[in-house]
Amino acid sequence: xxxxxxxxxxxxxxxxxxxxxxxxxxxxxxxxxxxxxxxxxxxxxxxxxxxxxxxxxxxxxxxxxxxxxxxxxxxxxxxxxxxxxxxxxxxxxxxxxxxxxxxxxxxxxxxxxxxxxxxxxxxxxxxxxxxxxxxxxx
Numbered sequence: 001x002x003x004x005x006x007x008x009x010x011x012x013x014x015x016x017x018x019x020x021x022x023x024x025x026x027x028x029x030x031x032x033x034x035x036x037x038x039x040x041x042x043x044x045x046x047x048x049x050x051x052x053x054x055x056x057x058x059x060x061x062x063x064x065x066x067x068x069x070x071x072x073x074x075x076x077x078x079x080x081x082x083x084x085x086x087x088x089x090x091x092x093x094x095x096x097x098x099x100x101x102x103x104x105x106x107x108x109x110x111x112x113x114x115x116x117x118x119x120x121x122x123x124x125x126x127x128x129x130x131x132x133x134x135x136x137x138x
Contacts, residue, residue, distance in 0.1 A: 001089055004095050016040040022075040036075035039087040044068045055098040068074060
């Protein structure tokens, strides 16, 4: 069981984990031991409440595929068990951040001072560019 909050948990049967060989440097150990973990979690087929499902499927995250499957690869550690723990923790964080309420943006106005400074810099730039032209003919 992966506990997301006090009331929400994901059964182990819904999370598919596969051990694969890790990428990158590491010598002989990397070539012969499958220590990396590929975690797959199908959001739409899960037992998560509808609120969580909607939020996760609406996320603009590279780990969520178009079919609504979350794919996480953990290969930070040399230990398969540690990578399994890391993958589950990343899944929990992704679900929790997806369920966090969005704070609406309050539109703000620029201060009078900043508006004046902006206009002064525009005037200064215009004067500088005006001096670059050809001199008037007489």
